[in-house]
Amino acid sequence: MLDIADELNRWVGQGREFAVATVVAVGGSAPRRPGAALAVDSEGTAIGSVSGGCVEGAVYELCQQALEDGETVLERFGYSDEDAFAVGLTCGGIIDILVTPVRADSVTRTVFAAALAAASSGEAAAVARVTSGPAELVGRALLVRSSGESSDESAEGYEGGLGGHPELDRTAAGEARAMLDAGRTGVVEIGADGSRCGQPLSLLVESSVPPPRMIVFGAIDFASALVRIGKFLGYHVTVCDARTVFATAVRFPDADEIVVDWPHRYLERTETDGRTVLCVLTHDAKFDVPLLRHALRLPVAYVGAMGSRRTHEDRNARLRDVGVTELELARLRSPIGLDLGARTPEETALSIASEIVANRRGGSGVSLTGAHTPIHPDGARGPSGRIGSVA
Structure with a gap:
């Protein structure tokens, strides 16, 4: 929703x-x-x-x-x-x-309205709905926010309720907050003991979190194409370059943010998380080495660096010289992107974006033609059943 x-x-x-x-x-x-x-x-x-x-x-x-x-x-x-x-x-x-x-008379309208308003404003929030269990509870919803505070001043830290026992609401709110902290949407099962209603329950928890960050280092023509595809994929895109003449809004009109600073200094002071992707397109040792030394020690989703195979080997040697370990180097995607035979900036951006998606979703990057693996591997488990109409 x-x-x-x-x-x-x-x-x-x-x-x-x-x-x-x-x-x-x-x-x-x-x-x-x-x-x-x-x-x-x-x-x-x-x-x-x-x-x-x-x-x-x-x-x-x-x-x-x-x-x-x-x-x-x-x-x-x-x-x-x-x-x-x-x-x-x-x-x-x-x-x-x-x-x-x-x-207008729906018991869930107030909760839905609050959840939709939060999602539309970019606020981190999660709504939990009963999808199976006692008929009178199915469809009931509650909302949690990242701060744990609710607009109705409830001391419990959630808004709305599932229409059952207060202990069920607290359990559901806890599960929803855990999903929200991970930025995940999915189904959570609550046993009969946890539900306090004598039956197990299934909850759909939908999380709304701010867009993940893509930080592109190096204001080159390839970066402009990557910014566009990053926006298409739903990232909040930042371009960072130490050269004022290149890091401009005219050259990167689609970027959410343009930063003029040395890349490693900016990365040290900006916020990142487990969904952040870092794309290093500078392929210049004076920028790359201090930047990657810090980037490879951050708990981010992806670190990729552009350059030829010779550049890659030289860069790795320089990184080892400044104390980067083999385990840290193993995180580096370099040369950046999948082998698509790309030549143009747009094709190269597609190659990089494809590797980011494959890394996020666990894809192999090989052609689906002739393959026998599931197209949607994370959907291999079947639905829980318990289908029907409920009042």
């Missing part, structure tokens, strides 16, 4: 009633991951997607029905020979979709 937060937040501000269908579990080669959503308002306007087109028509009708009767429904869509081209997933996958009406 938070993947379409901006538009849904506008709908809430306009007082619209709508139903939101959210992917809560997947199996096989499903096209969208948990958290992907499609919403339909009372006028029939639809936004978002839950399957890339396979089952959108059927889900659209479920949303309209939920708006009409005010009932939450959990539905499974999968492949079948009879309806593969009607409401089935022709890719052979399975998805479970939770459809929740957000009407």
Whole structure:
């Protein structure tokens, strides 16, 4: 749901009633991951997607029905020979979709409104919803924020509730905060003891966090293309170069931030985290060595450096001379990028971006043609079951 937060937040501000269908579990080669959503308002306007087109028509009708009767429904869509081209997933996958009406009298509207506002403003927050368990709890939601503070001044540090025992709310809030701290969206299982309602529960936790950072060192023509593709991938992109004449807004109009400073000095004072990617395009030892010595000791997601194989070997020798260990050197992606035969700045940027995505998702970088590995390996586990309509 938070993947379409901006538009849904506008709908809430306009007082619209709508139903939101959210992917809560997947199996096989499903096209969208948990958290992907499609919403339909009372006028029939639809936004978002839950399957890339396979089952959108059927889900659209479920949303309209939920708006009409005010009932939450959990539905499974999968492949079948009879309806593969009607409401089935022709890719052979399975998805479970939770459809929740957000009407004026909806008990979840206040929580949804707060979650959507937080996501739209770039605030770190997570919303947890019951996707399976006692019928009266399915669809109920609570919200946690990164600070642990809630707008309703609750001492518990969350907003809303799951409609059960306070201990369940505290447990769910704790699970949601752990997912938020990791920047993750996914399903959390709570046993019967933890739920305090005699039955196990499943929670979909959707996290909204500020965009991850991409820091590009070296204001060269290849950097301009990488900035554009970094923005396309959803990164907050910074360009850093010590040369004032090259690090300009005119040359990098798509960058979120342009910094004129020595790269290693900037990296030492700026904030990074486990999602940050560092792309070193300077291929100049006076910049690269002090920068990479620091970068390879940071808990960031990716460190790549541009240069020929000769440059790579010379750079590694210089890094060893300043105390960089073999374990630290093993983190360095150099020469940067995947072997796509790239020549132009745009092709080279695609090569670098492809390596970043493969590194993040655990991909091999080889052609899918002729391969026998799953296309979506992290979706190999099947949905939890327990499908049906709930009041």
